[in-house]
Amino acid sequence: MLLIPIPEHGRLRDMIFLFIRLALIHARVLLRNPVCLLLSLATALLTLLLPLAFAHTFGNTAARLAQDGGLAFQFVAGIVFAAYAACAITGSARASGTEALTLAKPVSPTLLFLARYAGIAGGLALFCVTTATATLLAMRIAEAFSPATGYCIDFTTATIAVASAILACLLGALLNRFRNASFHASVFVLLPLLLIVTAGSSGFYNRLGAWQSPPAYTLDVAILTAALRIGLALLMFAALTQVLALLLKPVSVGAAGLLILALGLTLPGISPAGSSPLRWLSMAIVPDWQAFWTTSASGLVPPPMPGALWLYAFCYITAILILGVHLFNRSEHA
């Protein structure tokens, strides 16, 4: 029968392939989940349609409100996405027995846990691309003044953007019908792509929809750095909930996640300001979400030390994942 010797294991290249294989299967499981698509689609549509609903701008520009609204949607829906993804992936791997079967093969629990995080992070990244592009488009849609068009809402971009979301669903249905591809996963991937195409094509027409060539872009891409920072905060939250999901039931994970979220939002306000050791200690335990929120009354402000923010997120995620790996290695898998 099968008498082929097993290739020498433990080599780095094999480990990397194994890691990618495991991360991909987890990402696939996640993208097939209807709740993830629902969150992504709903957030994108809410963000895109928000500028059409402004009755009063409270002295701000409409674009400014669209920006804050879009980023807030990304953060809030992203929190739900991260917590749900962690619980769903951990729970389904346990319930279906794939976790036990994978660990009965020569796969170290450490690798499986990290690959699982990579899978969730991949889904979260795609979610953030969707919502960030939607925010970018919403800022263009929002009522604004241009010499050529005067004050107007950009209904053309709104229509194209919403149509691209519908198109994503239609293409997903076709892929499902003719290629047996998962509808949910296809739409989840197609949605950001089509929104990016919409943003790319928005330079070719002005706010009233008249053709303009050469293209002139009015997209405020600085918003993407803000969306990236929120994405970073969401990655920290995903790591946190993935570790919590090892210990608690989904409802408790949600509750604990909310508690940590609330603590992280309030602690910086009540702990001593500046860079006192106490402040650092509190930031080391509960993430300081405020540090990732970079819009203020004066618009989009870069953080005082962008490098430090990345370093902080990296260290936090690493520490949490090390804790998770330790727990996962100690726990039983049946």
Added chain:
Amino acid sequence: MKQTALETIALTKQFRDFWQRITVTAVKEVSFQVATGTVFGLLGPNGSGKTTTLRLMTGLLHPSSGCIRILGDSPTSLQTRRRIGYLPETDGFYEFLSGRDNLRFYAGLFGYSGREASRRADTLLDTVGLIRDAHRPVGEFSKGMKRRIGLAQALLNDPELLILDEPTAGLDPAGCRQVKELLRQRAQSGRTVVVSSHLLADIEDLCESVCILHQGRVVAQGRLAEMLEQREQHRFTTGVLTTAQCESLQESFLSITGSAALMDHPHRALESYFTQVVEQVGQPSS
């Protein structure tokens, strides 16, 4: 003297609740040895600790006390896991992937290249009789089909030690026979098989030695042939006899031993009868 493929010494497993109170002692002081190249059966009623023992063997559960040596190593070592195959009680497949893709995924975990993984997957799908359904998602499979693909999965690395939790549960008689034949062949080729079952007929004509568990304890163990042999009786088997021959034999028995002998026609096993009937109709059940 055969080498030992697997050995447990005073293996105990207690399950605990949130407050670390013991809720159940699923396995108590279980010790046995499995010789290389044999089929070993773990028998017992529901809840007697068979599945727990097998999970301890694969390192998925950690013993509360006692120890296990598998192929001379600890069950949690990755080197050991390259050399064993495990069929869990519940199948661990990705329901949306096809049977073939599931097998290729799990083959990939051993580090096989894409082509090698496909080759092994196809060979095994053929072995377990699922080649026609290989493209269908595992979620659509019947219970018996899942057991078959589970067995294929356990054989992906051609393991030296095969650990099977109720491999024949949900299988049709033809499937049972194929599985038993496959396991027998593996033992003949020097590989070791450990099976758990509460279906005694499956164990009886397959296992060389068995261990019977009850409420987590070993209540009997040893070589099956020796355990089942009734040394206080003798049996003769002959071709068909006439009534006159029977009567004269009975008289001889009576005069030699002082008591009459029991005489009847032997019964064949239902399994062999069923297989013959199904084959005669020319419709192998699927």
